Amino acid sequence: MKAFPMRRNTVVLIAVLFILAIFAWAGWANWEYRRQAAEKLLAGAAQGELVPAPGGDALEYVSPLNGKPAPSFALDDLSGKKVSLASYKGKAVLINFWATWCGPCKVETPWLVELRQKYAAQGFEVLGVDTEGDDLEASDKAGWAKEEAAVGKFVTEMKVPYPVLLDGDSISRDYGGLDDLPMSFFVDRSGKVIAAQVGLTSESDIEANIEKALGE
Amino acid sequence: MADEARPRLRLRVEFLKRISAIVAFVGFALLAAQAQVLPSASENRSIIKTDAVQYLFPEQVSVPAGKASSVTLHFRVAQGLHINSHTPSDEFLIPTTFSIPDGMGVRLGTATYPPGAIISLAFDPKTKLSVYTGEFIIQARIVATLGNHLMQGKLRYQACDQNQCLPPKTIDVPIDVIGK
Numbered sequence: 001m002k003a004f005p006m007r008r009n010t011v012v013l014i015a016v017l018f019i020l021a022i023f024a025w026a027g028w029a030n031w032e033y034r035r036q037a038a039e040k041l042l043a044g045a046a047q048g049e050l051v052p053a054p055g056g057d058a059l060e061y062v063s064p065l066n067g068k069p070a071p072s073f074a075l076d077d078l079s080g081k082k083v084s085l086a087s088y089k090g091k092a093v094l095i096n097f098w099a100t101w102c103g104p105c106k107v108e109t110p111w112l113v114e115l116r117q118k119y120a121a122q123g124f125e126v127l128g129v130d131t132e133g134d135d136l137e138a139s140d141k142a143g144w145a146k147e148e149a150a151v152g153k154f155v156t157e158m159k160v161p162y163p164v165l166l167d168g169d170s171i172s173r174d175y176g177g178l179d180d181l182p183m184s185f186f187v188d189r190s191g192k193v194i195a196a197q198v199g200l201t202s203e204s205d206i207e208a209n210i211e212k213a214l215g216e
Numbered sequence: 217m218a219d220e221a222r223p224r225l226r227l228r229v230e231f232l233k234r235i236s237a238i239v240a241f242v243g244f245a246l247l248a249a250q251a252q253v254l255p256s257a258s259e260n261r262s263i264i265k266t267d268a269v270q271y272l273f274p275e276q277v278s279v280p281a282g283k284a285s286s287v288t289l290h291f292r293v294a295q296g297l298h299i300n301s302h303t304p305s306d307e308f309l310i311p312t313t314f315s316i317p318d319g320m321g322v323r324l325g326t327a328t329y330p331p332g333a334i335i336s337l338a339f340d341p342k343t344k345l346s347v348y349t350g351e352f353i354i355q356a357r358i359v360a361t362l363g364n365h366l367m368q369g370k371l372r373y374q375a376c377d378q379n380q381c382l383p384p385k386t387i388d389v390p391i392d393v394i395g396k
Contacts, residue, residue, distance in 0.1 A: 099381070101374050106308075106340075133383025134383075200380065
C-alpha cells in the first residue's frame with residue numbers, strides 16, 4: 001500500500017520530464033528554424049540591393065525607386081536660390097548625394113565634373129545634393145553655418161560647376177534613407193529613375209547610366 | 217484510512233502544482249527566447265549599417281571621489297570598416313571624439329587617443345588616411361563626485377569601408393562610476 005504512491009509519483013515525474021523534453025525539442029527546433037529564416041532574410045537583403053551591372057564588373061544598386069518618378073524636391077543652393085528637380089524636366093539628371101566627410105565622394109566628384117562637361121550639350125545635368133547626415137538641431141545656426149562653409153570650401157576646391165544643393169537630409173527618406181554615400185540616382189528626360197548606384201563604382205559605370213538616362 | 221489518504225493526496229496535489237509551475241515556466245521561457253530570435257528587417261538593417269563601433273568595457277569602475285582617475289575604455293570597429301582617428305588626415309573628415317555630458321556626476325578631464333593606423337584605400341592610393349580598425353582604446357581621465365553615477369559617455373565617429381561611407385554617429389558609452 002505504501003509503495004503505490006511512490007510508483008505513481010515516479011510515473012508522473014517521468015511523464016512530466018517527457019513533456020518537458022518535447023517542449024525543449026520543439027522550442028529548439030523552432031528557434032533553429034527562425035535563426036535560419038533570419039539568416040536567409042539577412043542574406044536576401046544584402047543580395048537584393050546589389051546586383052552585377054550589365055556589361056560592367058561593378059555592382060549596381062537596385063533601388064525600389066527604379067522605374068518610378070524621381071521624388072520631387074526643391075532645395076537651396078549655395079547662393080540661397082531654390083532649385084527644384086521639376087525645373088530639369090526634359091533633361092537627363094544625375095542626382096548625386098554626397099557629403100564633405102565622404103572620401104569616396106571626393107574621388108568621384110572629378111568624374112562627375114568631366115562627364116557633365118561631356119554630355120551637357122545633349123541635355124544632361126548633375127545635381128549635387130549635400131547630405132551631411134548630421135544630427136544638427138534646426139536652431140543650431142552656428143552648426144549649419146559651419147557646415148555650409150565646409151560645403152562651399154569643398155565645392156571651390158573641387159571646382160564643381162554644377163548646382164550643389166544643401167540639406168539633402170530633408171529628402172533622404174524619399175530616396176530610401178541614404179544610409180551609405182555616395183549614392184546616385186539617374187533620372188531620364190521624363191523624370192523617371194532608370195538606375196541607381198551606391199558607393200564608389202567607376203567612371204565608366206556612371207557614364208553608361210548617363211547614356212541610358214539620355215536615351216542613347 | 218481516510219486520515220491516512222488525506223496527507224498523501226495533499227502531497228500529490230503539491231507535487232502536481234510544482235510540476236505545472238515548472239512546465240509553465242519552461243514554456244514561457246521558450247516562447248520568450250523564440251520571440252527574440254527573429255528581429256525585424258529594419259533592425260537587421262540597423263545592425264549591419266550603423267553599428268560600426270561597439271563599446272566593450274568596463275561596465276563599472278570605482279574611483280576616489282573628487283580625484284582625477286584614469287579609465288581605459290575599450291571599443292571595437294566592425295570588420296571591414298574603419299573610422300577616422302582623433303587626428304584625421306583631412307580637415308573635412310570627422311575625428312573620433314569621446315565626451316561626457318554635463319550633469320552626470322562625472323567630469324571628463326582629458327581623453328588620450330591612440331595614434332591612427334595610416335592606410336590608403338584601393339580607390340585612392342595617393343591619399344593617406346589616419347584610422348582605427350579592430351579594437352582600440354581611449355584613456356579617459358575622469359573626476360567623479362561621491363556616490364553611484366550611471367554615466368552615459370558619448371563616442372562620436374564616422375565610418376567607411378572600401379567604397380562607401382556611413383553618416384557620422386554618436387553612440388552611448390554607459391559606465392557605472394562609483395565615487396568613493
